[in-house]
Amino acid sequence: MDVELAKTFLEIMQSGTFAKAAERLHVTQTTVTARVQTLEQQLNCTLFIRNRLGARLTPEGERFARYARELISVWQAAQHACQHPDESLLTPLALGAEHSLWNPVMVEWLAALQAAERFQLSSHVATTDVLYEDIRQQRLNAALVHSARYYPDLQIEQVAEEKLIHVASTQQATPDLYIDWGEEFDQQFDRCLPFSRQTAMYYSHGPLALHVMLRQGGNGYFRSRVVQPHLETGALRIIERSPEFHYPIYLVSRPERQPEDFDEVKQSLHRVIEQTEQWLI
Structure with missing residues (x-):
């Protein structure tokens, strides 16, 4: 298949219209239309639905998108290998x-x-x-x-064993921070309930929660290796008698x-x- 057809398909998908794709590819809109028609004939399906608002993918077009990206990636890798023979080894x-x-x-x-x-x-x-x-x-x-x-x-x-431990700011131990460490942590936490998930401040990203806690105060569960330096400096403290949770890698x-x-x-x-x-x- 002609790589230019895949490039044209991706450009339309990203720009949203045949006209913008033609402008970005430095070709006429007639050429873009012809390329899409050729591609659709080769795949035996319709890839775009066109209307006054532009062009949107059909279900078949959505499925083809991943393969178009992979095709371009493989082609670029082949070009690079030919131009840099030592790296191809x-x-x-x-x-x-x-x-x-x-x-x-x-x-x-x-x-x-x-x-x-x-x-x-x-x-x-x-x-x-x-x-x-x-x-x-x-x-x-x-x-x-x-x-x-x-x-x-x-x-x-399993390549490493990590622990999630309950720590708090030494300046201010509230509010409760609940960090989403994944489905397995959710299950372990709900069995022990160190604090209420419903009333805690929710974070989907542990590093963000840690930075906020170090600046504003609070308590929550964090990876032991990450908080160890802050425990040593006295910025954080371990909450006694709180359960610890395994967090393997x-x-x-x-x-x-x-x-x-x-x-x-x-x-x-x-x-x-x-x-x-x-x-x-």
Whole structure:
């Protein structure tokens, strides 16, 4: 398939009209229309619905969008490999991580792999659902997550044991802050009920809640490695007799179609976790 057809499709999708797409592509609107017609004939479906407001995707167009992006990505990678033959000898490796694990674990892991000068690296920070889907669809080789979901085609390996502990500001211990650490934490919390979820201030992002608590006061559950420096300086204190919750870190991968040296990739991760002393978020 002509790559220009995929580029034209994506430009229409992003701009919303055939006219704007033609302007951005520096071609006539007639050319854009002809390209779409050719693409629709090749796919045997209608991709856009056109009206006075512009062009919107049909259900078939929405399904094709992901493949169009992948087609462009593969084409660009092929161009790069031909123009930089030395880099084409590197092993492609795509890794992902949840938002709470990118710093320092993902940062240090990528740095160690890059230093090995053997991998063509790409990285992706996303939600747990997206990471699992990307691994199952083979868009990622592996990902770091906090939630273990057991699928027959995936391999789950616990690589670290983290704890969520109840801490409070030494300046002001209120209000209660509830941080969404995932479905497993929700279940553990509801069994113990250290404080009411309904009346607490809700945060979907732990680092944000921690920064607010350090400035304005409050109490909540945070990762033990992250709050340890603040406990040592006296900015925070542990709330006695509050339950602690396990918060393990898992490496999720799909065993088949991994690079030959994937075991070395995993060993590198284990070394990073062992050597990392201060977790920033």
